[in-house]
Amino acid sequence: MTQVKLSFQDTFLLAFEREDLPFNSFFYFESETAFDLKKIRQTFIKQVELEPQLNLICSYETGKCTYRKFSNSEIANAITTLMTDKHEETFLASHFDETSPPVKLGLMNKNGKHLLIFSFHHPLFDGHAQMNYLQDFFTIYRGEDYTPRSLSDVVHFRSYFLKTSPLWYLKQLFGLFKREKKEPILISRFFDHETTSRVMSYSLLEYDKKSIDQSVRKTKLSPTTFFSFCALRAFDRIQKERGDSQNPVVIYIPKSMRFEMKKMRAFQNLVGFIWMKFKREKITNEQALEHFRDFYKYRSGGDEIRKVLFFAGLITKFTSYQKLRFLLEKKEKKVHDCSILISSGRTPKEVVFPDEFKNAKFYARGTMYRSPGIGILVTSNENRDFVCVEYLKGAFKKESIERFCQILDEEIKSHRSDS
Numbered sequence: 001m002t003q004v005k006l007s008f009q010d011t012f013l014l015a016f017e018r019e020d021l022p023f024n025s026f027f028y029f030e031s032e033t034a035f036d037l038k039k040i041r042q043t044f045i046k047q048v049e050l051e052p053q054l055n056l057i058c059s060y061e062t063g064k065c066t067y068r069k070f071s072n073s074e075i076a077n078a079i080t081t082l083m084t085d086k087h088e089e090t091f092l093a094s095h096f097d098e099t100s101p102p103v104k105l106g107l108m109n110k111n112g113k114h115l116l117i118f119s120f121h122h123p124l125f126d127g128h129a130q131m132n133y134l135q136d137f138f139t140i141y142r143g144e145d146y147t148p149r150s151l152s153d154v155v156h157f158r159s160y161f162l163k164t165s166p167l168w169y170l171k172q173l174f175g176l177f178k179r180e181k182k183e184p185i186l187i188s189r190f191f192d193h194e195t196t197s198r199v200m201s202y203s204l205l206e207y208d209k210k211s212i213d214q215s216v217r218k219t220k221l222s223p224t225t226f227f228s229f230c231a232l233r234a235f236d237r238i239q240k241e242r243g244d245s246q247n248p249v250v251i252y253i254p255k256s257m258r259f260e261m262k263k264m265r266a267f268q269n270l271v272g273f274i275w276m277k278f279k280r281e282k283i284t285n286e287q288a289l290e291h292f293r294d295f296y297k298y299r300s301g302g303d304e305i306r307k308v309l310f311f312a313g314l315i316t317k318f319t320s321y322q323k324l325r326f327l328l329e330k331k332e333k334k335v336h337d338c339s340i341l342i343s344s345g346r347t348p349k350e351v352v353f354p355d356e357f358k359n360a361k362f363y364a365r366g367t368m369y370r371s372p373g374i375g376i377l378v379t380s381n382e383n384r385d386f387v388c389v390e391y392l393k394g395a396f397k398k399e400s401i402e403r404f405c406q407i408l409d410e411e412i413k414s415h416r417s418d419s
Helices: 008-015 037-050 072-076 085-092 127-141 151-158 160-178 209-219 223-241 280-284 288-297 302-318 321-332 398-413
Strands: 002-004 024-031 056-058 065-067 079-082 103-110 113-121 200-208 249-256 271-278 340-344 361-365 374-381 384-392
Touching: 008 302, 008 321, 024 127, 037 072, 037 103, 037 127, 079 085, 085 103, 085 113, 113 127, 200 209, 200 361, 200 398, 209 223, 209 384, 223 249, 223 280, 223 288, 223 340, 223 374, 223 384, 223 398, 271 280, 271 288, 280 288, 302 321, 361 374, 361 384, 384 398
Parallel strands: 079 103, 249 340, 340 374
Antiparallel strands: 002 065, 024 113, 024 361, 056 065, 103 113, 200 384, 249 271, 374 384
8 A cells, every 4th residue: 555645734634533523524415216326336436446536545543644446345335225314324424444435425215315425534525525526426427538637646736735834834823923812702602402422413495596696696795605694694693582692703614725726626635724703793784794705705714723723733743643633632522612614615517417416406414523513514406506504413402403594594585686
């Protein structure tokens, strides 16, 4: 097996995993009609055979990444038929190890619906990488000509921060010295119960894309920014109903580094963590929309992201991997320092679904293992946008989630041209 170097961010993400807590994310296709399972299986096996990225193995126990070729039987074992909800929960919570490629496939019939679930090892696949995977999957599925990427491209991309990190660290350190010391403040948190359970649940909202486009034009926001703004407003409203109108709302947004590298179609995950903190009066005043638009457009993370990423890099360079895991395990037991996670982005135009997938609901899951316990994920298929409200099941009463979804739906619809 060939060892592959990881960037400090990859290592930092990988160190979060533990025996009881994997770091996976998922794409769901939900259809009224059955999928062509034979063709799907053949496509999955062929793609793993072709793509070097799908033969990488990251060990959360050692913090190392290696490359090896999987046999057809090993690839076939990564395709699982799920019979019950419990099987689904087990599938979502299963680790990726040396016996499986970093993508697994779950097949399930649930409540009369046909489900196709792609499970990704998140330290190797961010949201953009997952979309790239689907693009390639459906290219192979349709029988079109396809040229896979080489392993040298994978290694070159992942080594970007390894080569540039000294200068990057100096910039972050300079920014830290400029920070003014401030007293820690409370932030707004939304949950009914403290829970140690990591079982997730979700509610799904669906919208006509043309209607959303009208709202986007009216608000002069991008679709991504529009959904994020609506989620922020919904969170503010439900917290006011619950008696919290003072504490600021902090939204957590994953940010890929691929834009800075101009590597739009690369598989690899080089991801940053952006916190955007909003005072409550700035969420609802007359300038709220303009303020959010500017803040979102030029977000660089500010002091908080500078601090977190700097120390993440510092720790991974000067601390053993096992020590890093110990430190992160202690941090995991503390309250998360954000209010809601937002991962909003339509399916790229380059990802063309086959005809038999175009009527399926398509949504993303898998963010709540490390978040404040609730978040929204936005995807799209053809003329529909899907907003998945995902949450830790044990942290919320059913009526609390229903009310949040109702408010979020109202916020999304309130910006229509006819409203």
